[in-house]
Amino acid sequence: MFEHADSEIIERVIRQLRKPVAMDSGFDARVMREIAADTEVSRPRLRLGRWPWLAAAALFAALLIAHPWSQRADVRPDYQFVLVAPNAASVALVGDFNDWNPARSPMRATRAGIWATVVPLAPGRYHYAFLVNGVEWRRDPAAPAALDDDFGSPSSVVTVVGKGS
């Protein structure tokens, strides 16, 4: 009898907790704004508009300020990632640094079964993984596993030490 009463309490709790909880009316807009900003950053587009010479002048000025031809301390050094996967048909490097987009860092088989690619990395801590044959996620056996990963697939961590890390 007590068990029945206990069960009734829980059923009542569950009924209450299942009631809809509406989010703030501006929620969707905030999410989509953040995503749109993200997309703009990851896909920069140069729009010449009606005055192409103005855009060209702006570009020239930007080059003068940035002078990318000179050696600068903040140039991101290259890091080589290597995976031994003798039976793989394709391997891509995916991580925080390339928006987990396999198309941005495909790896090349340098010798039989040894896949490698090079990416420039600024100082910081990055999660990454290898996408084998387009479907299989593998963490890097030569690097620490990511313990705080949110996405349920295996990944590794690389920490690039340097100015600003």
Added chain:
Amino acid sequence: MGIRKVEVSDAELVRRVRGGDIAAYGALVARYRDRLGRYAVHMIGDREDAEEALQDAFVRAYRSLARCDDPGRFGAWLYGILVNRCRTVGARASRRRRLFVRNTESAPDASADADLVDRLGWDDAVNRALARLAPENREAFLLKHVEDLEYEEIARVTGAGISALKMRVKRAREQLQRFLKEAEHV
């Protein structure tokens, strides 16, 4: 037979987003917003923090959509991300609350309140009882009984074993009953 609304599947929407159609992601946000929001609000206990966790989960999911192995199960994958965000935001909120309680002598003690259910009403009493559960027990209880996920799904989402999850749900049920009875009869 008239006009019937045909709902686009999660898999199709994910495919469109991957193809560059951001608006399709808006449809996914609208589809999952309230259900996941309910979980976040109950799990964290504070609406503002819950919205932050939910927004963060949606943005992280978008950025990592390439890692969604089975687009047809986008919802379950998104739950996994939200569960982790709630753990992070919830732990931070909990530290903040502890600091606040330590700094104020007048913090209420739920177990010492007489006739809490009468005074606050059933809804508030339930929320207080829920907040007193250990986070891992509250998480398992909400996913099982409120969000109606199967244990196998909860295990994938939380990373915990099924027998541990069953134990957590059992403990949560027992403690909720005890807390609510205390609130009703003390």
